[in-house]
Amino acid sequence: AQSVTQLGSHVSVSEGALVLLRCNYSSSVPPYLFWYVQYPNQGLQLLLKYTTGATLVKGINGFEAEFKKSETSFHLTKPSAHMSDAAEYFCAVSAVGRRALTFGSGTRLQVQP
Amino acid sequence: DAGITQSPRYKITETGRQVTLMCHQTWSHSYMFWYRQDLGHGLRLIYYSAAADITDKGEVPDGYVVSRSKTENFPLTLESATRSQTSVYFCASSDSSGNTIYFGEGSWLTVV
Numbered sequence: 001a002q003s004v005t006q007l008g009s010h011v012s013v014s015e016g017a018l019v020l021l022r023c024n025y026s027s028s029v030p031p032y033l034f035w036y037v038q039y040p041n042q043g044l045q046l047l048l049k050y051t052t053g054a055t056l057v058k059g060i061n062g063f064e065a066e067f068k069k070s071e072t073s074f075h076l077t078k079p080s081a082h083m084s085d086a087a088e089y090f091c092a093v094s095a096v097g098r099r100a101l102t103f104g105s106g107t108r109l110q111v112q113p
Numbered sequence: 114d115a116g117i118t119q120s121p122r123y124k125i126t127e128t129g130r131q132v133t134l135m136c137h138q139t140w141s142h143s144y145m146f147w148y149r150q151d152l153g154h155g156l157r158l159i160y161y162s163a164a165a166d167i168t169d170k171g172e173v174p175d176g177y178v179v180s181r182s183k184t185e186n187f188p189l190t191l192e193s194a195t196r197s198q199t200s201v202y203f204c205a206s207s208d209s210s211g212n213t214i215y216f217g218e219g220s221w222l223t224v225v
């Protein structure tokens with residue numbers, strides 16, 4: 001069984017500040033980990049993913065995430081927030097050999113001017 | 114590059130009616146999925162399909178029916194719509210590696 005916990009349903013940061021969105025997962029087998037972003041009234045866009053190899057993963061729009069097996073975490077960060085980063089962010093996990101994703105409940109990021 | 118398309122994008126229907134949401138992908142991906150998105154729940158898997166004529170239940174399958182006669186199409190049918198099925202429905206697809214899942218733009222369904 002797999003599950004994902006996103007800490008904080010709403011996060012607010014100032015423009016230019018560090019963005020940190022937290023994600024913890026549980027999986028009985030080696031996981032694939034994903035972050036998706038959703039803008040209002042749109043579908044989900046892949047930000048980045050970890051499958052194997054380097055544990056620090058860089059994605060689009062300046063985001064990155066680090067897979068920490070010992071902490072079962074895959075937190076999303078961006079050094080400097082931009083107004084256009086305001087959106088909902090979803091962490092998701094799938095297990096090797098299982099194609100379907102299990103999603104967290106999402107974190108809405110608000111960026112203050 | 115059409116990718117993955119859903120129709121209709123917006124639908125209002127009455128309780129008890131049958132509704133079919135269509136999903137079409139142009140990549141010949143083997144895997145296709147249906148998720149529903151509800152506030153506070155993220156996305157939950159309804160059904161998925163590994164190939165034509167192979168489907169399986171996800172986390173919340175009750176009240177839904179799927180079929181996959183062709184690789185590119187994966188329709189989702191609500192046989193008798195209920196208000197609790199008011200949601201945003203997302204279709205998705207991936208190749209056999211499962212490394213990346215691509216999502217459609219969603220179908221907003223309201224059951225009154």
